[in-house]
Amino acid sequence: MSSISGFERIRQTTGSDDGALLTGAIGVVLLGAAFVAFLMNSTLTIVPVVGFIVVTAYGWYAHQAETARALTLLATTSTVLILVLITVFLILEALPAFQLMGLAIFAVEKPVELFGVTVIPGQDPLWSTSQDLYSLTPMVWGTLITTALAMLIAGPLGIAGALFISEIAPPTIREIVKPGIEIMAGVPSIVYGFVGYVIINSYMMDNFALPTFGSLFVVGIVIGLMSLPTVVSVAEDAISSVPPSIKDGSLAMGATDWQTMKSITIPSAFSGVSAAVLLGVGRAAGETMAATVILGHTQALPEPLYDVFGNTETLTSLIASQYGNATGTHMSALFAAGVVLFVSVMFLSVGSQLIEARMKRQLGGNQ
Template identity: 55%
Template sequence: MSGRAGFGGRLARLDPPSRVGALVGAVLLVAVGTFLLAPELVGYPLVAAVLVVGYGLFADQATTVRALTLAATVVTVLVLALITVYLVAQSIPAFRTMGPGIVLKRAPFWNPDSGLFSLVPMIWGTVVTTLIATLVAAPLGVAGAVFIAEMAPDWARGLLKPAVEGLAGVPSIVYGFIGLTLLSPFMSTNFGLPTLGSLLVVGAVIGAMALPTVVSVAEDAIDSVPSAMKDGSLALGATDWQTTTDVTLPAAFSGVSAAVLLGVGRAVGETMAATVILANVTTLPDPLYDVFGNTITLTSLIASQYGIASGTQMSALFAAGVILFVTVLGLSLGSQYVERRMERSFGGNR
């Protein structure tokens, strides 16, 4: 009773906007806590939250929206933290069983019957397909972005930009099916491959999938370069191409690099295309650099085996998720480092 009275007294002493924000924040916090601790009772605080938010929007819209955005931020961070903790916790049995061998062990690699769960072939398959996808998406994506932003006439840009953005919405299973039914038979027929799937086909398909993302984000970065910088370069006698290569692209480098890293991130995390095209081969290609091999990736391992996994095998799949998580986190930190270096080099925000 005294606690409620104390809270009520502090609430009464607040000015009306702060009171509304405190009420909205408190009810939302209770709703989130109930969902995490007693989900069967979440309906009651959820109804209360809807009523309080409705009252807040009527009484003080700005304060309520500020409280809602803060609550959304807190919930997002909390959910990501819980996912990370759960992912790591579920992977511990596999790391405890295999030790460093989970990423270092030599053949045999993956044999659930014998309790072997080395992820070396899957890591190698992910690295190779990501490199191939980057070689496809990075140069073609940046070139396409430069053409749309700097060279294409207005009518062509009006057609190309929506078309590229529309390609980004095509489901990955469609790309995978095209790779399986068209590219894989072509490679098998003309190169005499023993199996339909190959790392080269998967890398090319994933690179094509990442192209719209790279083109769209890089084009926005290039288009946001101030026109005064371009006009100054042209006024000094530089050609359009020299202005693009020596002024526009360096000024937009952080945005362009972010576009490429987004494409790489999609390549690393792509699941369905790799699962559809690749066979369930858990060995390294021979020789190791053979891009026509059929080694499984980390994502396709999870997608193809989670339905039959249990015990340590399921934990090994979570360990594959941890490796993917750390990889994407490293890419994100690397992009931020590159952006800061470029900001210091150019003395601006780009």
């Protein structure tokens, strides 16, 4: 009796007839069966998948509105579920390396002590697959340096480009420049990396007498150029969302266009511009192919530490260059690098979303 009343409540809430609900229930069962079969690595996975496609096709023919709502709900929940499964898989695969290394997974060459207590353990060498030593410190440092260098390029140039497109450029120029910036985002990263390796690397070697072929500085330049489209696009949307009445009021008071942009437009869109820079940081931190092509893959900290012309690894280049030959704990250590990168980029993405939400509340008058 309770199940019948529950079914009736669902029907009344969704406004669907019994046929649509039955079709949806069969689709859910088949999709669940396909997922379970996939996890079990069964060769019969195709059977419920084909059944789900057939049921969906029938639902689209007989109950199109209800099927469309169900598919959009499925797409949303699948996105969240896949993200959760990826996170769980990364953590489980990285767990042996974390258990083996403990705090030493962030070890440095000489231990760091605070009040006589070792807060960061020492280890030499930092990375050795033959000795089962896997410190991610050089890779974290390389990722940090290349990301900082990239943002020194993409941040100012991206904000300047967004201001030009939104506030300065005539409509004809804007219609050309903005799509061009967005096309830059579609250029494969391997192309940027190859250009950096052949042109910028060679120039640095010929004119600056670098001791090694490939450096963090070159990677930072290339990744900064790759991050530019992200910063420009998001910052331009934030600047364009500033109400025209605010800018018109400033101009009516006698302020110049530059004074209005500097004192009114940028402060009003500051949260959105900050979100753009943070998204650019996430883009730079997660870049793989450019760093893999350019760097010389040395799993050691540069000497001195601030030497941006040194040659080390990033988290992404470490994974890309070593996963082909990795097994056992070595593979687990690469997954640990993925976990560190995943968590870092996730915090950056969440931070950018919070900043963007704050901007919308401020511009909407809701503090």
